[in-house]
Amino acid sequence: MRNFAFGLAVLALASSANAQQAQPAPVVAPISAEQQRNVERLRNAALESDLAWDIVEGLVTDVGPRLAASEAEARAREWSAAMLRRQGFSNVRIEPFTMPFWDAVREEASIVSPSRQPMVIAALGGSAPTPEGGLEAEVIRFESLAALEAATSAQVQGRIVFIDERMTRTQDGSGYGPAVAKRGGCASRAQARGAAACIIRSVGTDTQRVAHQGGSVRQMPLGTSLPVAALSPADADVLGRLAQGGAVRVNLNIQVEVRDEAPSGNVIAEIRGRERPEEIVLLAAHLDSWDLGQGAVDDGAGVAIITAAAKLIRDLPRRPRRTIRILLAGAEENGVFGGREYGRVHGSETHVVAAESDFGAGRIYSVSTLFNEDALQYARAIQRQLAPLGVNLGNNTTGGGADVDAIRRTGAAIVDLNQDGSLYFDVHHTPNDTLDAIDPEALRQNVAAWAVFAYLVADSDWVLTPPAPPAE
Amino acid sequence: MRNFAFGLAVLALASSANAQQAQPAPVVAPISAEQQRNVERLRNAALESDLAWDIVEGLVTDVGPRLAASEAEARAREWSAAMLRRQGFSNVRIEPFTMPFWDAVREEASIVSPSRQPMVIAALGGSAPTPEGGLEAEVIRFESLAALEAATSAQVQGRIVFIDERMTRTQDGSGYGPAVAKRGGCASRAQARGAAACIIRSVGTDTQRVAHQGGSVRQMPLGTSLPVAALSPADADVLGRLAQGGAVRVNLNIQVEVRDEAPSGNVIAEIRGRERPEEIVLLAAHLDSWDLGQGAVDDGAGVAIITAAAKLIRDLPRRPRRTIRILLAGAEENGVFGGREYGRVHGSETHVVAAESDFGAGRIYSVSTLFNEDALQYARAIQRQLAPLGVNLGNNTTGGGADVDAIRRTGAAIVDLNQDGSLYFDVHHTPNDTLDAIDPEALRQNVAAWAVFAYLVADSDWVLTPPAPPAE
Structure with a gap:
């Protein structure tokens, strides 16, 4: 009986699979053999890399908390620019602005x-x-x-x-x-x-x-x-x-x-695209933090994840077609001053996609997008390469984070790598936002997912942009 | 094959049990039918009672932290004395002393x-x-x-x-x-x-x-x-x-x-023994706390456990033979001033046994003693009645806690109801020593064990005292 029942269950599953196959399979954009090799290389390298950990450990040790427009935030900009130059990025620069303190x-x-x-x-x-x-x-x-x-x-x-x-x-x-x-x-x-x-x-x-x-x-x-x-x-x-x-x-x-006016700034670094350098894949995180904690989870983790992911892409045999730009935004916590300033200065440039890591370092479990409907084949292609990391396909209605909001409003496509935030609000904005609240293994999984996503878009000619900018 | 192997295992177990039975069984002191009824009543009542929770919640809400010799500790004494009177205890009193602040x-x-x-x-x-x-x-x-x-x-x-x-x-x-x-x-x-x-x-x-x-x-x-x-x-x-x-x-x-001299004090309450009132079963906890936290775990829990246990005994149809005395000691954290003062004032009285609850509110997993070797039958009798609560028999070399140390030195027997302290030093002496760090169910189990232990000794004529006071 047990075997017979099991056989029935298998038949039922097969039948169900046939029923699904009767529908046209969703189109998944192809990637090249070189890209497939690079994706696998990025995934494997990320899961063995301590670079993201070293970056966030360095930031909380050498700088510590860094309130928007404070002297500590200025030190964080200098620290980040030096670190990004050391990692070999191009066009590393601080773009200053002023804001109330x-x-x-x-x-x-x-x-x-x-x-x-x-x-x-x-x-x-x-x-x-x-x-x-x-x-x-x-x-x-x-x-x-x-x-x-x-x-x-x-x-x-x-x-x-x-x-x-x-x-x-x-x-x-x-x-x-x-x-x-x-x-x-x-x-x-x-x-x-x-x-x-x-x-x-x-x-x-x-x-x-x-x-x-x-x-x-x-x-x-x-x-x-x-x-x-x-x-x-x-x-x-x-x-x-x-x-x-x-x-x-x-x-x-x-x-x-x-103070009515105090200095803040954005830190920017790039991997210059080899074919379409004017087309930008924007990876954002924010450099400032509230100051009771160390700003390890919010958003040292994001700074570390996008930087380490980009560094792994930089280490590939050749640069991607498009430019990958890192934005470490200033003064997010106190009113998204850095994100808005970035939009003011760079909003007229061509942003193929913008994505932000600002939800700690929990494991990524899905990828959501804000793409043109015709571009969902590319969302599926990205998710297919993230699947070995345990990442499902999410929705196509994501809003993106605060620091890429200004760029979203220019009509750029958005990708969200959704992190498990079950524990995030235990430490968010508290003295407990310290390095020990980051799980090193989950941090590596984040780097892997970001590296794969950023590489695939940057090494493509995919057009992701929605048909019209969303309403204000 | 599986059944055969299982049968062999059962035989092996039975054989091992037979071998153990060949040794003379350890003597377990008998208790009366009335005592057995009361033990069961205490256990059941304790496991359904919110009294201990209400006491510790009241203490942290109405008083809060209470540093040794502070104004807050004085309020805690008044609060405790009023609470003990309300619970119907006898001889409720504050015994003041002075100490450095x-x-x-x-x-x-x-x-x-x-x-x-x-x-x-x-x-x-x-x-x-x-x-x-x-x-x-x-x-x-x-x-x-x-x-x-x-x-x-x-x-x-x-x-x-x-x-x-x-x-x-x-x-x-x-x-x-x-x-x-x-x-x-x-x-x-x-x-x-x-x-x-x-x-x-x-x-x-x-x-x-x-x-x-x-x-x-x-x-x-x-x-x-x-x-x-x-x-x-x-x-x-x-x-x-x-x-x-x-x-x-x-x-x-x-x-x-x-300050060279500031007021502290011990709070004392009793259930007067019906036959041997001069023989004292001493239940101790300390009332003071460090002041970054609320003193919920250290030692509001102990205050609540021993008070609730004694109250359940007081609610029995008749009082035990011996006196049960509650000692809420002042100024333990800063040098055991209350415990030493208690020893100075009361050391010449007859303490049948002394026990202290000062390790939070984790579940009790064993009972240790410092008894005369001839009195181990009484330790076994206590443990037998604690076994339904998951309490094993520990060693007979326990030292007791800080606040009963002076009484131990007079030659009194000691009982330790050993609590699971795996999480205790996560919150000990920190701002996180707050009410939410106490598990209500474990707190009730503590009350049950304390009520059973205290009742059994108090309603007996057991002689527990070691042959000679331990060396200083």
């Missing part, structure tokens, strides 16, 4: 009644300062940003708004959007209702005693907003229990340093 | 060259202050305390000693002793060689961006020692890499508040 020089909070205890907080980017010594007020707790939006000024007036909303852990990072709304929305909603300040449960999925940094406003400069900070999960737990039990008063002390 | 009011460090970056540190208990604004010196790295001991003054003079020794993760906590030696030994060894300060890789098993607090000297008061601090693992990683690559300078800024 914001930093928290003091961020402290404590419950003062019903009993006194300290809390672990992080001032959010763009927060206004409190008076010297802090402000003390009663807390009003809301389950969500929506609950605050439903509140009246009479309830909120003069109080510290506390939004206690939790984030959902997901593989693809889709829990971030709903959770981060309170980070960007709390200050304005609270201010409109006359609140004294706004504090939020950190936007994160961990239970560590750290607060998650992040921008609290869409656009710098600020200082016109409220004081706004994130609490560690354990402190949000305590405050939530106390606030549900009766009146709670909190002292919040945030002091900030702001 | 030490607190860090500033603890900052940064690498200043070859590049500037901040580090996460914790000043260690008893640390001397640095000059205002910190001291800056070159770092000399040692792999271990032993390596420092082998160094000369010429190497160390004027430098900041950095001991980069790692701790081994173990179930029974045996990795702590070797690892903590550097915490207690660095300052004196470094000072003897003319060092400016001492910093150590945190004594812990985690990779979180937190430093582990802890005492750096055997006995307060201090201020005569060096500035001494622990680094987070990620910062020790960076500093270690830089120090192996060339000269590294660090700025260390520790400011402390010290």
Whole structure:
């Protein structure tokens, strides 16, 4: 019986396969024998290479955290340019720009009644300062940003708004959007209702005693907003229990340093295309970081992945047809200043495709695209070469990352190598964004996938561009 | 063939069991039918009770961290005494004493060259202050305390000693002793060689961006020692890499508040014995905590476990024969002041047994004793009733914990309910010592084991005491 049943199952599978074959097979663009050899060489070399690890280790050791427009970010640009020259890239240059500067020089909070205890907080980017010594007020707790939006000024007036909303852990990072709304929305909603300040449960999925940094406003400069900070999960737990039990008063002390204009910059490097040098395959990551952590995961990993991938392509017997350009953008965290500046300066150039690595170093599990429908054969060709790395074919509706957004808006095609972000928001924007949070094996898999993708597009004459630029 | 082989294995097992039965079976002291009923009632009630969770949640919510001899520790005493009265215990009282006070009011460090970056540190208990604004010196790295001991003054003079020794993760906590030696030994060894300060890789098993607090000297008061601090693992990683690559300078800024005499105290509560009230079963935990965390695991859990266990015994149809006494000791972390004070005041009373819960809330996996050899039948009787909770019989050479050490030295028997400490040193003395680090189910198992053990000894006339007090 068992064998018979097994035979039936096999027949059913075969029949199902036949049914599928009755449909026309999706077209997969061919690649040459040389390209196939190079793809295999890139995959194998990447899976044995420590280069990406060495780059991110070097960045966090020699530079450390590098807040947008800070002196440390300037050191990171110099460090990166020297490293890129050492790796043999062409046209290595720093493209400077200026932007407003914001930093928290003091961020402290404590419950003062019903009993006194300290809390672990992080001032959010763009927060206004409190008076010297802090402000003390009663807390009003809301389950969500929506609950605050439903509140009246009479309830909120003069109080510290506390939004206690939790984030959902997901593989693809889709829990971030709903959770981060309170980070960007709390200050304005609270201010409109006359609140004294706004504090939020950190936007994160961990239970560590750290607060998650992040921008609290869409656009710098600020200082016109409220004081706004994130609490560690354990402190949000305590405050939530106390606030549900009766009146709670909190002292919040945030002091900030702001400058209207400070230097930042993008770092650029290239492998010049051998046949079509004016056609650019853009690989982007960002160089700045929040400063409680080391910026290892966000986005030292991305810097290391795209650099190591490009270096492996540079080491091939001959350069690809098209130019591969590395963009290490400045000042992403605080308002995508580097990405927008790149768009302003380079938006008129021909970008065949743009892709960004800015979601840590989790394993890549799928490749999504924003291609012309006629170009999906090329998406399939890329995925076929990524399949040995465990990469599936994703959708054709991806938006790309923040630093390639300006280039997407010029009509460029986009590729997203989707990383497993299940653990990303445990350390994102926290003191725990350190080197040990990177899995070296997953990092190598990332490099392999990026090298294969970038090489295939760069060594082709594929036209990927969607028929028309997407609406603004 | 398979069945035959299986039959052989069963025969072999049976034969082995017969061989064991040829030895005289170890004597297990009998318990009465009433006691058996009560044991089962205690086990079942404990495994369904939220009382321990409610106690530790209340302590961390209403009081929070409670440094020895601080105002917060005083609040913890008042909170505990009120809670113990509410639970219906007798003779609830605070026994005050005074002791030196030490607190860090500033603890900052940064690498200043070859590049500037901040580090996460914790000043260690008893640390001397640095000059205002910190001291800056070159770092000399040692792999271990032993390596420092082998160094000369010429190497160390004027430098900041950095001991980069790692701790081994173990179930029974045996990795702590070797690892903590550097915490207690660095300052004196470094000072003897003319060092400016001492910093150590945190004594812990985690990779979180937190430093582990802890005492750096055997006995307060201090201020005569060096500035001494622990680094987070990620910062020790960076500093270690830089120090192996060339000269590294660090700025260390520790400011402390010290007072020669400050108030602490022990909190005591009892279930008065119905037949032998002068014979005491002592259940101890400590009320103070280091102050970066909430003191949930160390030792809010112990406070909750012994209190909830005693409360379940109090709820039995009749009180046990002997007195059960709860000791919530003050100021354990900073020099076992409460435990020693308890010994000074109560050492002449009859302590049948003393036991301490001060290793978090991991599941109890064995019961160890320090009994008269003739009393091992009672150890077996206890373990037999703990077996349904997954508790094995341990050794008879246990030392007991710090807060019952003074009582052990009077010749009292000791019981240790050994907890799984595999994860304990991930959060021990860190900001991550928060409520969420406690597993509610393991906490209930602890309460069950403590209730059964304490009841069995308290409702007996067992003589457990070793023949002679151990040597000092």
